[in-house]
Amino acid sequence: MKLALVLATLTATAFSQKELCAQYDSVSSPPYTVNNNLWGKDSGTGSQCAYIDSLSSLGAAWHTTWTWNGGEGSVKSYSNSGVNFEKKLVSDVHSIPTNVEWKQDNTNVNADVAYDLFTAADKNHVTSSGDYELMIWLARYGTIQPIGTKIDTTTVEGHTWELWYGTSIQAGAEQKTYSFVSATPINSFSGDIKPFFDHLTSKHDFPASAQYLINLQFGTEPFTGGPVTFTVPKWTATVN
Incomplete structure (x- = not known):
């Protein structure tokens, strides 16, 4: 038991303070991954790095620092933590329990803090869109x-949300986006994501029996501003 505890501690801190500054730098410790993901950096000027505080099978703790200017209406990045899981139809998903705590030291910016999930009719669809x-x-x-x-x-899940809907072209195909938006910051969220899909299925004709869940991440989307430090002391998620 003592040896197991020591090994678990070593695993949990194996990637402590790992720096991710290249555009698509990432580090994994199954089932979790932390990604820098500066996918929209060319729409403005600035810089961003992500840092792993701990990463293991127990969850992810990380932070990112960023400053971005120009391209006011464009997302510059989505530094995030993600989880690997068995892809299944949304209708076959029983629950998606998740727990997150986060904080941001500068809120005089244009940015959001969000979960991001993709679904697709093709189980083998690329996971960067859906x-x-x-x-x-x-x-x-x-x-x-x-x-x-x-x-x-x-x-949904004890919080009131504005629901937004729109479409965009991603990977050459139309992507339909539903966004649940809190009016005030929720710095600690412990709940189930499945009821959000259930609401879309019952009220907005989301085809749960024909769409596979293919990706699940949590992070921040900067538009402009900074310097900012966004910190996630704790994040876990599971697809059941």
Whole structure:
């Protein structure tokens, strides 16, 4: 037992303070991954690095520092923690329990803090986009807004959300995006993501029996501002 505890501790801290500064730097400790993911950096000027505080099978703890200017309406990056899981139809998913704590030292910026999930009819679809995207915005800073227009206000998992819907072209195909947006920051969230899909299925005709869940991540989308340090002391997620 003592040896197991020591090994678990070593595993949990194996990637402590690993620096990720290249555009698509990432580090994994199954089932979790931390990604720098500066996918939109060419729409402005600036810099961003992500740092792993701990990463193991027990969860992810990390932070990112960023400063971005120009391209006010464009997302510059999505530094995030993600989890690997068996892809299955959304209708076959029983629950998606998750727990996150986060903080941000500068809120005078344009940025959001969000879960990002993709689904696709093709189980082998690339995981960087999908037929559908589900975003859960735990915070929105500045003048930014989700893609599309507001279509509803609802309560899910004990919180009230604005629901937005819009479309975009990703990987040469239309992607439909639903965004649940909190009016005030939720710095600690412990709940189940499946009820968000259930709401879309029952109220907005989301085809749960024809869409595979292919990706699940949590992070921040900077538009402009900084310097900022965004910190995630704890993040876990599971697809059951």
